[in-house]
Amino acid sequence: MDYGRSIEHGEFVHRCFRCGYCKFPIDYVDFNCPSYKAFGWDTYSPGGRMWLIRAWLNEEIKTSPRFAEILYSCAACDNCKDQCVFPKFKDFLPDIFQEAKAELVNEGKIPPKVRDYFKAITVNGNPYKLPQEERGKWADGTGFPRFSGQEYLFYVGCVGSYDEVGQKMARTVGRLLLDLGISVGMLGSEETCDGNEVRILGEIGLFTKLAEDNIKKFKKMGVKKIITLDPHALNVFKKDYPKLGGDFEAVHYTEILARLIEEKRVAFSGFSGKVTYHDSCYLGRHNLIYSPPRETLRSIPGLELVEMRRNQVSAFCCGGGGGNFFTDILGGGENSPNRVRVREAFETGAQVIAVACPNCAKMLTDAVKAEEPEAKTEVLDIAEIVWRARSKQSIYAGA
Amino acid sequence: MSDVLKSLIDIVGDRGVSNSPEELWFYARDPGVLEPHLPDYVVAPKTTEQVQKIVQLANREKIPIVPMGNGMALTGLVIPLKGGIVMDMKRMNKILEVNEKARYAVVEGGTSQGVLKAYLQDHYPHLRHSLPDAPPTVTIAANVAIHGQGRLTQQYGFNSDMVTGLEVVLPTGEVCKVGSPSLGPYWFSKGPTLPDLSGLFLGWLSTTGILTKVGLKLYPNKKIREVEIFVTDRAELVPEMIYKLTHLEMLEDINAWFQPKPLMFKDNYNITIYFTGDTEEEVEFKRKMIWDAVQEFIDTKDGGFMGLQFMKDQLLEMPQRSVAGLADVPKGGGFEYSGPIALIEHFPRYAAKVLELAAKYDVLYASTARVISGGHAMMFSISFAFNRADPAMKSRVKIALEEATAFALEMGAIPWKPNFMEQKMTLAKMDPNALKLLQMVKRNLDPEGIMNPGNWEVN
Secondary structure, three states: OOOOOOOOOHHHHHHOOOOOHHHOOOOOOOOOOHHHHHHOOHHHOHHHHHHHHHHHHOOOOOOOHHHHHHHHOOOOOOHHHHHOOOOOOHHHHHHHHHHHHHHHHHHOOOOHHHHHHHHHHHHHOOOOOOOHHHHHHHHOOOOOOEOOOOOEEEEOHHHHHHOHHHHHHHHHHHHHHHHOOOOEEEOHHHOOOOOHHHHHOOOHHHHHHHHHHHHHHHHHHOOOEEEEOOHHHHHHHHHOOHHHOOOOEEEEHHHHHHHHHHOOOOOEOOOOEEEEEOOOOOOOOOOOOOHHHHHHHHOOOOEEEEOOOOOHHHOOOOOOOOOHHHHOOOOOOOOOHHHHHHHHHHHOOOOEEEEOOHHHHHHHHHHHHHHOOOOOOEEEEHHHHHHHHEOOOOOOOOO | OOHHHHHHHHHHOHHHEEOOHHHHHHOOOOOOOOOOOOOOEEEOOOOHHHHHHHHHHHHHHOOOEEEEOOOOOOOOOOOOOOOOEEEEHHHOOOEEEEEOOOOEEEEEOOOEHHHHHHHHHHHOOOEEOOOOOOOOOOEHHHHHHOOOOOOOHHHHOOHHHHEEEEEEEOOOOOEEEEOHHHOOOOOOOOOOOOOOHHHHOOOOOOOOOEEEEEEEEOEEOOOEEEEEEEEEOOHHHHHHHHHHHHHOOOOOEEEEEEOOOOHHHOOOEEEEEEEEEOOHHHHHHHHHHHHHHOHHHHHOOOOEEOOOOOHHHHHHOOOOHHHHHHHHOOOOEEEEEEOOEEOHHHHHHHHHHHHHHHHHHOOEEEEEEEEEHHHOEEEEEEEEEEEOOOHHHHHHHHHHHHHHHHHHHHOOOEOOOOOHHHHHHHHHHOOHHHHHHHHHHHHHHOOOOOEOOOOOOOO
16 A cells, blocks of 8 residues: 655655764764664664665665564664764754654554554553552652642653652652652642653654643643653653643753752762763753763762763663663663663772663663672662762751 | 575574565665665674684575675675675674784774774773774774775875784685784784785775784874865965975875865865874974975965864864765765875876866765875875765766776776776776786685675676
């Protein structure tokens, strides 16, 4: 059947030279495209995708499971966008990949794991197929209040709500926010998926529905400011919701923590050890939030912050972006991005890998277990480190 | 599943071989103007042993085999002209050794230029290699196999001259070490004082074997790099200017270039001069020597130094990211160049030819001549950009490049990394006994004719 394929930024597809700068970080130390690193074929690199998408649009190749795997193995880490040497179209690379996936969705030829993800979101409201009532379970025992007009909504997201590692992180951040006197509430069982991964996986109809419902709900409840646990949610709130009329002031929890520390509202007793910080792609490359997590860690007495060889704009993705956290199309094995990344972390000699994203926390925790069966290295989110490092005499401002 | 596919999977595993339409489509082409040709399989070995087994299989089954780095020669050298196996070497990317005091590195056959650069910066910041201006993904082995050049070519010759030893899988499957590693553990000499067997592989465009390890000379990495651009509007003076500059024997690199876009560069010939030093005093001394060397042209108002301003950082980048930018000037993702190795005194005639061809075929040009070995020759690139979505433009570029190669051969030049048609033109002009010698070498090394067939087809 002729679907008359076209994508919004199709006019740029033929302009890729496939030079391969996009595969690297800024100083070329290793391949920095997660799917190219995992699969090792040029077809799985950004340039390969560009050339194949052109061939596919021109009907030189057909839609196939392999082609779908090539598209859906993209972790949407944005490294290619930052490293491409063609300023006139580099910013459109992630859009082109997303639009091609949306075409596959239209054709109904997506990988089964992606289909199952969409089905779970549609039927259950979350990818875990768990009851909606359990969404607020992370807060059990914390006394974290429901949103009722507080200054901030604490938006947790699917991973923070249902995944064990994510729940732990949500609980720590939630308790810390309360303890530091932030006026904040949660949606609990009323929270629904933010839709960032749905959008990047190409189901634009479903994404629009999720986003519009959230916007409506937030407005009705009087939400003006949002603190997100998950950088993915931050991204979609900041970049995509405004296009649908959702103008909320969204910040990531690490930004709030850095601000409170700067305002001397957090006192530390100390944290002994060497820590390396893993940049989440959606916090770093997507939203240019590199400093707040580092400022927070540097402010903790006794904590030695050491950088991995690839950091900030050159950081290597954990492989959980672009929906891969749920679909696992990048797969396991020694070249899987999360395992590559923890090996890089081990090289720093750090005892702790600090993270600021529940997806990264889970991906790297799993990778540490695979790489280091005795699991001497801890993966901790920034809030957990702050929690442990805080003095009992912290200032409770405005609680 | 075919027996060949099964055998390949046995050698490299499931994830090391593909005959999916997507990989076959992609590995059928390069970014240049030549038409694609589908391979039957794409394989990606990780070890020399796997390369050897694949070659033995190909030999047994008489299947063509085409090794590939990043495929950026642009002249179709990795297009499987007769089908068969394309061997993507990039999973063999380990840096095996750096001998700091003897200043050499040993790398696997798929190691990229960028990775070696970063490794040296991290671990041996006082050492460097001759980095080409090609993208950092291009491999060291492919670069020396085509007699590539780099930032240190003005001082030390072709990058292939910097090879200090090779490990090669011969077309018949034997693994062979060339140079000092054939006698012991050290990789300091590719030939001398032995007969230099590296010549059986370097420049042969992978038609006589697959490079699985390369020893490469490293050089001092000075603390400071500097750059000046000397500009003239008289092409006929460029050779003399270069002659004066090379007489100094102290310059890192010299590139003479001209291009019509952006318009600020139109009708000028620019000589970019790179120089280095460990102290400001050394750098300023060299700068003074450079100015003195071309002072006579300033006095006659035939040239002057350009204020570099915003361009300086870009010029000092290695590799220069802006080089790839030519591909997008016609909004179309492509350029290709003919790169004859020629006498520098012929620069004005080549420059005129570029302008003539660009006008005749209505294509966008950019040209850079890189000085080789202190001025014994230059690589003169006749580059034309094209829009990949405009088949007519692509076709015009192809014809213009063929004409450029014919011109270069008439001028007594040697085509650099010629495509299969340019190779035929070259062989047709070659001294019959030299051709006979090539035939003898090829026939003996590759009796089944499986290595990158269609290229250097002397038999």
